[in-house]
Amino acid sequence: MSLRVRFAPSPTGYLHVGGARTALFNWLVARQAGGTFVLRIEDTDRDRSTKEMVDAILEGMEWLGLDWDEGPVFQGAGVDRHRAQALQLLGEGKAYRDFTTPEELARIREEDPDRAVRYPRERFRSLSEGEAEERAAGGEPHAIRFFMPTGETVLFRDRVHGRTSFRTDTIEDLVILRADGSPTYNLAVVSDDAEMEIDLVIRGDDHLSNTPKQVLLHQALGNKVPEFAHVPMILGADGKRLSKRHGATAVGDYADQGILSDAMVNFLALLGWSPGTDQEVMSREELIRAFSLDRVVKKSAVFDPEKLDWLNGQHLNRLSGKALADRVLALLEDDLADEARRRWSLEPEWMDYVLDLLKARARSIDEIALKLRPYVAQEIAYEPEAVKKHWMKRPEEAVGHLDALHERLAEGVEDWTEARLEEELRALAAERGVGAGRLIHPLRLALVGEAVSPGIFEVLVAMGPHRALARIAAGATWIRSRIDRES
């Protein structure tokens, strides 16, 4: 008998981070226990769920690598069973026919909120023997409501919150079957969880106040009541519930921003849970091993994009080889990606070499792709600020240095290695009576077009003699044209 858990999102169009984290916790628990993870789509119409919305959720789950064992099953498929169970409760006297119109009830709620809680029941009790059945047979529209026990306290043990209790007198007789014959959410959930033999319901704590209703429904239907674990919500930086105005809230947005799904999973796991050790950067396997509902905190957490970025950088640093290369190349234009592949096939170790240089300095794959361009592009643009600082402050000198570098590197360097290049450059600087930095800065600008890059000798090696020399020449030419224009 293995543990069965489920994730039951309603298809609102995309998988948001809160839902994603709930899904993750379910997945972690299932994988750790060797249990079964069921995906259920809460599509009970109303919010017209389309195939696109469902697909968006499945896509988000797949991106995160949260594979499910059963489903997706659609809640809508169970309406006949839901309806039958509502009728069953009615037959057993655990529910009643309510002819109160929504308008009337709304009016009572306005006038006397306390009375409204039991108003439908009051009306039902005022009916004479058999009257309800007669009116129902006559086709009069009515809902079916569940009888809340009187004067009782529903107590359940929540895996996160511990003992939690609600007094039934504060809960109204909930509608389980609408006038149009459709089942309501709470009944559908209870029915489905029982049908799927869910042992543990892990969901957001916005469902905490639904729980006593569901516990009671389970008991009324003779079901084994599942365990519950209500995980805290994820809030925006302003402490408000995460919404569109907080920026990216869909996991897909983060995929688009160059966030690694491993980093996202790691980050989400750390939102509301901690392993109890100082370790923060964790792989999926480590998370599965370490996860425990007992260590889930009760307090809602604020989503901090900066920490996500940092974690992404950490995962990026641990990623290497083909996996990283594929992701980076996917972000480049075709011709640049082709050039990279060409170079890669010529020198198998080249790709790892460049990516190792770039990934340590990047926090997203987009950033790596951007920084890779100078190594594969035909031409590059020069960053104005860098030009001003490293070339045009002393243009004549810069040109002189670049020319000298070109000559020296073109003729003198038979083995194009970091050590050898460094030797040559430093020797040249000494000959010209300047510090190495005076050559390095203009050179860097000529090679990559900006003032920052990995170590200059590594850049030279990564670029290769042909491309590097062409860049140096192009840089010198560019500066000359500027000097001519100004004189």
Place this chain on the structure above:
RNA sequence: GCCCCCAUCGUCUAACGGCUAGGACUCCACUCUUUCAAGGUGGCGGUCGGGGUUCGAUUCCCCGUGGGGGCACCA
């Protein structure tokens, strides 16, 4: 209004009555250095308030305050 949940640096969190309340992100400084990162070192910064219980409360209890969630013939 009623019900429920929650409360440690700005943020994520550790400390299941007992060392100067620990770590991480962010920020700052230093270090490494040809630049930028990464790394290393250090710094700033916190137990919401008031009462209890106790030899001793971040920790247990009560009351406030604050925040969140829910109160539908939505899910």
